Amino acid sequence: MSRDVPLPETPDDAGVVAVLVAHDGESFLPRTLAALAALDPAPGAVIAVDTGSEDATASLLTQAGLVNRVMTLPADTGFAAAVHAGVEAAPASGWLWILHDDSAPEPDALAALLRNAADQPSVAVWGPKVLGWDEPRRLLEVGVSISRAGRRHTGLERGEQDQGQYDGQRDTLAVGSAGLLVRRDLWSDLGGFDRSLPFFREDVDFGWRVNLAGHRVAVASDAVVHHAEAMARGRRSRVIADPHSTDRASALYTLLANGRGSTVLLRWLWLLLLTLVRALGNVLGKAPREAAAEMSAVGAVLMRPQRLRVARRARKRWRLVKASSLQSLFPPPGQQVRHSLETLAGSLSVETDVAPSTILESGPSDDDLDAFVGTGTGRLRSWVRRPAVLLFVGLVAVQLIAWRGLYRDGVLRGGALLPMPTGASDVWQQYAAAWHPVTMGSDTMAHPSTAVLGLLATLLLGHATWVVPTVLVLGPPLAGLLAYLVIDSLGLSVRLRVWVGAAYALNPVFLAATAQGRWTTVLVGVLVPLAAVAAARAVGLGGRPASTRAAAAAVLLIAAMVALAPPLIVSLAALCVVLALLATGPRAQLAALSMVIGPLLLLLPWWPVAAADPAVLLLEPGLPWVGDDESAWHAVFFDAGGWWSAPWWFGLGLVVASLAAVLRAQLRRPVRAALVVVGVSLTWALVLEALVVTPDTSAVPVAVWSGSVLVLAVAAGLVAIATAAMGTRVRLQRAAFTWRQPALAVVVAMAAVSPIIWGVAWMGRGATDPLDRGGANPLPAFVRAQSGLPEQIRTLVLQPASGRLAYTVLRSRDAQWGDVETAPPVDQLTSLDRVVSDLASGAGSAPVDELADRAVQYVLAVAPVDPDLEVALDSAPGLLRIANPDESSLWRVEQPTGRVRMLVNGERAVLASEVPDDPAAVAVDVPAADTDRLLELAELADDGWVATASTEAGTRELPTSGASDWAQRFVAGAAPTQVQMSVDDPWRLVLVLGQLLAVVALVLIALPGRRRVDEEAV
Amino acid sequence: MSVRAGHPWGRPAVHLLVVVVLVVAAATAATVFGADRSAPAAVTPQLVPVTQTTVACPGLRSRKGFTESAVAAATPPEVPGIDPNASGSGVVRTLVPVESKEETLISLREPGDRGTYIGRNGERDLVTGAASGALAPGFSVTQTERTVDGQGRGLASTQCQPTGTDFWFVGPASGVGDRAVLVLTNPESATATVDVTFHGRGGLVDAPGARGVQVQPRTSVEVRLDRVAPGEKVLAVQVQVRVGRLTAAITETDVFGFEPRGTDWFPQAVAPATDLVVPGVPAVNQGRESQVHLDIVAPEEAAVVTLTIITPEGSFTPQGADVIDVPAAGVASVDLTEALRGDPAAIVISSDAPVTAGARVELKNPDLFGDVLYLAAANPLDAPAVVPDNRTSADLQTRLILTAPAADATAVVTGFAGGKEWTAARVDLSAGTTQVVTVEPPQAKGAKGAKGNDKKVESYGLVVTPGGDGPLYGVRMLDEEGPRGPLVTSFPLTTARLLAQVAEAFPEIAVGSTG
Known part of the structure; x- marks a missing residue:
């Protein structure tokens, strides 16, 4: 033939x-x-x-x-x-x-x-x-x-x-x-x-x-x-059924057949591990077929040692050269990591999709300046010289200098920041807890920012205390870097992009937020560029089809931002609705709407809290800010106020340049879009700056912090300015010389010099004050130790506050992040208010019994101690001053007390709990008595508390007693029993688990899929 | 930028104008209509009458046959804001280790009531006073001892104090012939632990025996200064309570050979500060061999102190003693006998570092015995002072030495006894002057007292109510011209605990992360 x-x-x-x-x-x-x-x-x-x-x-x-x-x-x-x-x-x-x-x-x-x-x-x-x-x-x-x-x-x-x-x-x-x-x-x-x-x-x-x-x-x-x-x-056309699997099997075979004999076992293990990891990655990357291919490669090669032995024996005959002498012919280790990073950076552009590697290739690079890349050190040098790297390193240096006052031991706190819980597990526990050990206890659902904190803490290997320093130090530089990478899509020059990156990282809102310990605001600022890219891709801006993957990412990012800063929900929802109206095609409109509805659904567990007390929707988590002497108009200049903020004229250059950008709005669509974002954000920020709210958990009115909303405005303003500035010089050089050129020169100079002023001022001032490191543990060590004993006693902490007396009740730990949001409503503490007030008045009618009712064993007046308060407590019968730790003063209630007490015939006996230090559960042995006993639990009465008595006869639920005006009480019979008291909220668990599932599902959708077809070559 | 033809709204410049107008309008609206977000103004705490007052006395010390000891308790007749018909109790009891064995000495029945207990039989009891309800505001207890002859001859008085944790005394000595005793009284039901620190002329005095002194519940401990810190001409004593609470007092009895030089209690000096007033230097007859010494202690760092003397004629800076260097942790003494020229006075101290001060006044007639009285830097009188035990007889006078160092001040002195009230004195002090007021005794009783036995003294209560613009400082002094020489004593007028501030309490999470 x-x-x-x-x-x-x-x-x-x-x-x-x-x-x-x-x-x-x-x-x-x-x-x-x-x-x-x-x-x-x-x-x-x-x-x-x-x-x-x-x-x-x-x-x-x-x-x-x-x-x-x-x-x-x-x-x-x-x-x-x-x-x-x-x-x-x-x-x-x-x-x-x-x-x-x-x-x-x-x-x-x-x-x-x-x-x-x-x-x-x-x-x-x-x-x-x-x-x-x-x-x-x-x-x-x-x-x-x-x-x-x-x-x-x-x-x-x-x-x-x-x-x-x-x-x-x-x-x-x-x-x-x-x-x-x-x-x-x-x-x-x-x-x-x-x-x-x-x-x-x-x-x-x-x-x-x-x-x-x-x-x-x-x-x-x-x-x-x-x-x-x-x-x-x-x-x-398909020659072989599964090219991927064949490729992996061939690769493993090649490595193991030719590799050095002495290390073959080690190599086998390493490849097995690697293959499993890759398979997992493929599952996450929604490429189950590739995952199966990886696994089949394991079966084909790694699990068939006989085949490998034959191959190695055959090769042995020809082997003349030591394997180690071929070292230079293999790629250096670490190559892969670098490629992965570059792929990640490439994914931040609106236009180019994530470019996962094909079988044959190993990573793209989109940066402008790396056309001529050599090998070895030359490659490293050119990488270091990239503007993105220089920008990031420079910004980190600025941050490290500004942070100089805080390189010492101690807990980070101050401003809005409370000390963090120790570990990620503590954070998650707080998030899922049905009962929070804050003052007299509460069942309020934890703030959604707790979940974000837990996520970060988990990523930081479980160190929750690392989250805030990491976010506050690296957050702004990272935000700047992301801004630099993201606006690549707009076709700006490197110089403009560097300006945007630097200005964003050093913007006055970040400075104020850092000094005030508002890590949530800084984190929102980091997420803004990412969310912007995701949202743009989700609705198909930049000429690409609307992407479900991006929509999922946008939903996640917006949900995280709203969780960190609930007031953002208004401005973000407004923007998403605008996006939905402008989007072309039903798919894009659906994506835009999902970015409103998705986050709302994702935060479902928290909505009951917000519905019960809408004021929390206007407040970012953290200590409330009381007393704002700044006028609301400062917000226009991106001055968010608070404990410390940069002077309002720091934002002048940005505002003038943004206004100048209005002149170009007609010509450029991105300028127009960015200015709309600025407008929406600033309007909402102005509204917030004019508000003062009193959430249920606060006894004092709180001035609303508009920082996170302003961050959005700053980001959009920078985009508007940079986009409007594109090509201005050339155009004006061509035009006749009029007043326009000098005017523009002034605007440009103001804008250009702004980040320099911010950076220098920030380095000069430093991040300290009110942010600080140091003692945040008012409880003396022995009191803390005693609080952990089965009686579970508490300490009343007092501090005079301009004619009033602020107090809190501490259990076995000091106040920490999340307590503000999970505190019981103040109107449930009015009886305690009265007790504390009487105690501290010095009038002499010291209600020490009432303190004992609340399991308060110690009274601590923290430094600086008010002499009047000291005299009053000194003269209170039933209180004994026992120590003066540091500058503070400590008194002991001279009667034994505990969390669970038994009331029989007017006598009170403290019962020790067998469950160690669990806010949501206690178990006590109730001895026999002649009559019925009341069991008083020193927690605010709540329907969630259930007491179960177990005797030899069986278990039964104890009826509650309504005799106390605040405490949770149960009626126990006369027989000796073991009583378990616990608070359960199955609904909360269901909601939190549902939230977790939804997040996992969205992450899976949002993860880049593995690409199967090479797109460029077509 | 080319100007576009067409609709004017299409022009970029118009856009800019519209945007600027909108921004300014929005910012103005937010500023004008926004809520007031400034910090809530400082609240003045509400004042309510105190409902419980407890004091402890350092103990009666009497020599059988020679000493007449009196404990007196009183509540003022009128306290604004309190219902005089409300119930209450005010009792003075002995303090003994077993609570059930204590003995009631005085029991008051209603506001304005007063009572005296006189012990003559060589008792040596600890005494506490406790008042509650309507009798608590202004409840005040003093003890007065009068020893007419022998060692310890003199008049001594002190006001019984509520328990505290930090006390200063300036002026006791531990040299030859100075018998100073620190009395630590613990009326509580738990053991108290005390550290006592001594400052001498040369700085801190090493006194290991005064560290960690334990005072058992319901007892007192006496610390003889010549044992723990001997040989000091002048001492400043700080008593710091580490655990528990108690009261502290120092008494000193001076002898020169066999000649009694007098006795008295040291009043508590205020905590170290840079501006102090030591009120109450009495008029000293210049012919007598009398002396006035001022002692200043600078507990932390060395201080440079300037003095101003305020006399009835006005204030002046004493020559030769206008600037005093106080060594760090040491005591400086200055003899003001010459500078005062016998005038009654108050001494104003101004320092560049925290100091506190006391003064020793020795009154002596040539050829006769003398007596001492001790003064201390005091707090101004913010509200009425209550003094339960005042006497007037032919030889014995009750005087008030009042000083208004800064601005004009007034004082209304009201006497009360046996359900009667009378205005004993009205004083107007111009700024920078001192006045000595001899208190008018109750008319009827005074006459009767004058007729009767000279030794039989009638006692009455006084309420000193300050007024006017400036702070008022003062002491209550008793002085007697005895046949064997003068007898004097005094203690500062202290603000009575009439009203207490009730600060509104509110929960605040931030409190849990301070310190």
């Missing part, structure tokens, strides 16, 4: 036989065959191997007239087997040249290879420079290697263009099989491609073996082959 061109009669030892393997290649073959025909010199013979093509391949091969022989093999023949078949059929020759049906050599390719071979006899295998099929300048290969993880490594950047940067001869581990020229005797000696590798990696394996056998493998860049890489890129 073949019309072969006759083979040359005389075998030519110096000659070349080309082996062309083809399969369903009709779309490539014409060009390939034409290239073969154009070769000068042409190979001595061309053997074509067709593995069961179903299209016109066979006829194309035979009709071409330059193929000496066409062999037809079954369709399931592997690539290695096909080459072997071709070689066996070939006449004797000095060299073998292997070609694919989709690889077209340039006319002088063979000549160049042979020329190099003649010059360098020690090189047994030569490879060409492989360029793209459709993009003839795009570099695909100049030799290949394999990473420790089995990834094919070319050493090239993604999409790198050939500018001669790799020209010359280079020794490599291997060369790709397209255009591979090998000495035929060596081929025969080494057994050619390993038949165990039907597809993929046979070239790497072969090159590795050649190297180990003491021969060299090199690339001659003057030989050029254009390669479509049809198989790897999935452009070829």
